[in-house]
Amino acid sequence: ITMDNASNCDTMMARLEELFQAENIPFDRDGNRIRQIREYADALSLDPIGGIRTAVGALHKSGQRRCDLRDVIIEGNKSAEKTWPDKVDFIQPLQLLRDVDTRWSSTFQMMGRYLYLLLGIDLFCAHPRREELVEHRISETTHGVLQDIHQVLEVPHTTQELLSGDHSPTASRALPVYERLIVTWRRFQELIPELAHYIGVGIAKLEEYVVKGRRSQIYALAMLINPSYKMEWVSTHWTSEDAIQAKEWLRGAMLSYQHEKRKLSTAPALHRKNTMPILNIVDRALRAQAHGADHLDGLLHVQRCSSSVATASSSHSNTPAPDPSPMSTPHEMTDAEKAAQEAEELASDLRVVDEELRRYLEHGTLQGAERDISLVKFWESKVFIYPLLYRVALDVLPVQASAVPCERIFSSARETTTVRQNKLNPALLKVLQILKFLYKQERLDFTSDWIANPDDYATEGKLTSAAIRELLDAGKLTELR
Numbered sequence: 145i146t147m148d149n150a151s152n153c154d155t156m157m158a159r160l161e162e163l164f165q166a167e168n169i170p171f172d173r174d175g176n177r178i179r180q181i182r183e184y185a186d187a188l189s190l191d192p193i194g195g196i197r198t199a200v201g202a203l204h205k206s207g208q209r210r211c212d213l214r215d216v217i218i219e220g221n222k223s224a225e226k227t228w229p230d231k232v233d234f235i236q237p238l239q240l241l242r243d244v245d246t247r248w249s250s251t252f253q254m255m256g257r258y259l260y261l262l263l264g265i266d267l268f269c270a271h272p273r274r275e276e277l278v279e280h281r282i283s284e285t286t287h288g289v290l291q292d293i294h295q296v297l298e299v300p301h302t303t304q305e306l307l308s309g310d311h312s313p314t315a316s317r318a319l320p321v322y323e324r325l326i327v328t329w330r331r332f333q334e335l336i337p338e339l340a341h342y343i344g345v346g347i348a349k350l351e352e353y354v355v356k357g358r359r360s361q362i363y364a365l366a367m368l369i370n371p372s373y374k375m376e377w378v379s380t381h382w383t384s385e386d387a388i389q390a391k392e393w394l395r396g397a398m399l400s401y402q403h404e405k406r407k408l409s410t411a412p413a414l415h416r417k418n419t420m421p422i423l424n425i426v427d428r429a430l431r432a433q434a435h436g437a438d439h440l441d442g443l444l445h446v447q448r449c450s451s452s453v454a455t456a457s458s459s460h461s462n463t464p465a466p467d468p469s470p471m472s473t474p475h476e477m478t479d480a481e482k483a484a485q486e487a488e489e490l491a492s493d494l495r496v497v498d499e500e501l502r503r504y505l506e507h508g509t510l511q512g513a514e515r516d517i518s519l520v521k522f523w524e525s526k527v528f529i530y531p532l533l534y535r536v537a538l539d540v541l542p543v544q545a546s547a548v549p550c551e552r553i554f555s556s557a558r559e560t561t562t563v564r565q566n567k568l569n570p571a572l573l574k575v576l577q578i579l580k581f582l583y584k585q586e587r588l589d590f591t592s593d594w595i596a597n598p599d600d601y602a603t604e605g606k607l608t609s610a611a612i613r614e615l616l617d618a619g620k621l622t623e624l625r
Contacts, residue, residue: 200241214239221234227267228263238257262287289338312518317370319367358382366541369541394501397536401536504530523538
């Protein structure tokens, strides 16, 4: 059967497949279909996305026109059985969106909103008093092309949203998500062969980025310290040479921290760096009060020392100072002894590193509901179990896979650098923007834990992780069977 690529043709072919199979007649919805490639190519060459952009501008030309479009959709919902097709019961009266040249996601969102409101737009443009808008109506073939493009762009859009979080580490997911994106797009090349060439351009660019990412030490460290991946994902998807190199990078980072730790433990007390955390004002005040009280109690039992000053000074005034002994001079090590000592220390540090890394890898990866754990909380609980890996995690976890969080922080910098504050120091501006973003995100919300997920209370199917935790907290163990 030869037909175009409209969605109603897909529905018809699926229905025909059901009818033929009921009569035991071999038929396949894809194998027995010949798509009109020429019409599809013609629609694709007419720049359908540009046509949507023009149509959105025309429909947004005035506030009255936007209100009229909204009223048409609302009136259509009142008689949905007569106005909309069988599978459409309700259309939300939303506004059309414009795209931005510098962000492709806005184009994806513009297309999605236009396709969602397409039935209302067609009804609005078909009115006799709006003849100037008739040219913005699209054909069934163009509609199918737009649906295909929107479906293709949905994959990288979802990937970008996944890696643009600003409250959790995302670098460990970057390469696995990109490779999953490549696999999905390759399936789309088979599913939508008309766009296979354009999808292939994106796949080639992604593969180039992934190859460069495998050479990046930070990506490797981020994945290895993720308890859901460790070495399993790297060993499966990378070559053996790249996997070995990733493990060596982790060993090298751990070795540097072990070397620093050994130096601090062997350094004299006077030269050690104070690693105690800075106390807040309340803790310092309480400690000072306790110290003052102890000192006051100790003064009650102090003996007078002024009467023995003369005796003590006279008894020691004529005592000659001892001559420096030649045996007190420290022995200076030769180059061979220094090299031997360094080799011994290196071997000792490597044993410590390998032992900790072995325990970490042998423990296995997180499975099931355990994968939902926060990486920050996970490493907070492992600070004494894996001290060296914990230090590596402190350096790696703050790294984000996308620059979107930084863009969110500094997008409102124009409001900070006003006319009266146009000479702010760049460092001060950075601090102000981070603090402003932080305080905006930490508004008090006493109902955040009250929001329930409908899936947690479903009576059929598998229990969700949240439902299991709630039953365990309530002691209802019998309901978990």
